Amino acid sequence: MLDCAIIGGGPAGLTAGLYATRGGLENVVMFEKGMPGGQITLSSEIENYPGATAHNLSGMDFMMPWLEQCQRFGLRHEMAEVTRVSHTKGGAFVIHTSDGKTQEAKSVIVGTGSTPKKAGFIGEEAYFGRGVSTCATCDGFFYKGKAVAVIGGGDTALEEALYLAKICTNVTLIHRRGSFRASPNTIKRLKATANIELVLNATVDEVFGDEMGVMGIRVTLEDHSTREINVPGVFVFIGNNVNNQVLRQEDGTFLCDMTPTGEVKVNLKMETSLKGLFATGDMRQDAPKQVVCAASDGAVAALQAIAYVDGH
C-alpha cells in the first residue's frame, strides 16, 4: 500500500511529493499522465514567482528544474491517468487508473487543477501564451501602459477587467449579452471606471496578429457590422472547468464536500471533509491560481498527510 498517492503533476503535486518524501514517507507516487509541470508550462513568461528572477523566463524553462528537485528524495512518477479515487470501509483509498488497475493508498493529495473554457474564436489557440491569456494576475503586467481586451460577462471577467484597468491604459470589455451576470457592486465599480469601455451584444470572430503576437481582435456587433479593436493582449474569462472528475463516485456523488461551483472545500490545512484526503492548487475553493500558492498548498497537504499516516 502506498503511504501517499498524489494525483496531478503541476506545482502543487510536485511540491507535495517533495515534502512528503523529504519528510520520510517512503511509498509516494505522483500520478500524472503527461509530463509533469502543469498549466504554467504553457506560459511564455513568468515574473511573479518569488526567486525566479531570470528575465524572459518561459513557463517551461521555469518548471524543468522542479522535476529533478522534487524527485530528489524518492518521489516516483507514474505516467497513468487516474479515473477515480474511492475509499474503502476500512479507511484506505483506492486509486483507479485508465488501464483498469487499482492501487491502495493510506492518504491522497489531489491537485488536478482547472481548465479555462475556450471561447472558440479563430486564433484563440494559436495565440495562447502569445497575447491570448486566461489570467490577469499572471499576465496583466506585460501590458502595462497598453490597451487590452477582455472577453466575458461574469464576476471573474469583471473583476479581472478591474484589475487590468489599474495597469493598462484602456480595457475593452466584450460580452455577448446586453447585461452582466455578476454582483451588483462589481457592475457598479466597472461602470464607474473611466478607462473601461463596454462592447455588449458582440461576438468575437477572430484574434489576429503576426509572428510577434496578437495585434487585434475582430468582433461582430448587434447590427451585424464588424469592428476591429487594435490591442496586443486579449484576456478570455468565460468560465473554468474544475478538474474534479477523479473525486466523482460511481453513484454521481463526490468523495468529499464541494462548493456549488465544483471546487473542493478545504480549510487552512488543505484538509477536505474526508480524513486523509487533501486538495491543493487551482481545484480547491478560493484558489488564487498562482504557482507559488499551488506549491504552498502542496507543502501544507504533504505535512498534514505525513502526520495523518503516522497517526494511523
Next chain:
Amino acid sequence: MLDCAIIGGGPAGLTAGLYATRGGLENVVMFEKGMPGGQITLSSEIENYPGATAHNLSGMDFMMPWLEQCQRFGLRHEMAEVTRVSHTKGGAFVIHTSDGKTQEAKSVIVGTGSTPKKAGFIGEEAYFGRGVSTCATCDGFFYKGKAVAVIGGGDTALEEALYLAKICTNVTLIHRRGSFRASPNTIKRLKATANIELVLNATVDEVFGDEMGVMGIRVTLEDHSTREINVPGVFVFIGNNVNNQVLRQEDGTFLCDMTPTGEVKVNLKMETSLKGLFATGDMRQDAPKQVVCAASDGAVAALQAIAYVDGH
C-alpha cells in the same frame, strides 16, 4: 495616504509587495527595520523551496535575489520599526513608527513572523544554523540516517520528534520535566515509536562541537550526574513568540481576532476579522512555517488588498 502598508520584510512581506505593485497599487511601502529577507536568512542551507535547486544554497544567498525582484515593480522599503497599527473611525489604518511619526494606509498586510524561544544553554546561539535548529520540516532531512536530539515537552516538540523519527536513526527527546504537556494521542504515538529515546527530568547544559558543527549535547540528569549524547543535530522546540505586538492597541486589546496562542485568525484569503487588514506567514494561525507558504500568503493577501482598495 498609502494604498497598502506591508509590515515585515520576510518572504511574506516581500511577495505581498511584488503582487501589490505588479497588480497596479501605486503607493505601497514595506516597513522593515532591518534588512529584508526574514528568518530564513539565518539558515545554512535550503533545499525545499521549489525551484531553488542549487546545492548547498544558504538562506542568505537564497533570499538576496528576492529583494531586487520584489522591488522591481515599485515597492518601497522603509527602514522603520512599526510599533503599532491602529484603525480610525473613518476606516483608514494608521502606521505608528518608533520615530514617533504616523502614516495612513487604505489597507495593511502584516507579516512580522514569530520567534522561537531560546532554551539558554551554552552553544545555542553559536551553533544556530550549524547543527542547532528550530524547524524539523526545514532541517530534518540533513540528518537522514543520523541521530538527533530534540529538546522540549509540548505538542510541537513531540510532533517534531515523531517527524524526525521517520528520517533519522535515533531521536533522543530531552525534557526538563517528568511528564509531557501534550495531547494524549501524541504521547501515545511517541511512546510507541521504537527509535525515540526519552531522557526526562534533564537539563541541557551545553551543545558542543567544532568548526564543522555540532558533535553532541551535555545534559544534567535528575541524580545530578552528567550525560553526553553524541549527535550532529539538536532541535529546540520550547515555544514560540508570535510577533503580534504591532496589532496590540493602547487598551491592551488586539486590532483583530487572535487564537488563544496569539496567532492571527485568518481565512483562506488571509482576511482577518477586520476588513482591509490581512495577516500572512508565521504569525497567522495554522502556519506551516515554510518559505513557500509565507510567500503564498503574501501573494494571496496582496490580491485581496488590491480588490479591497479598488472597492473603496
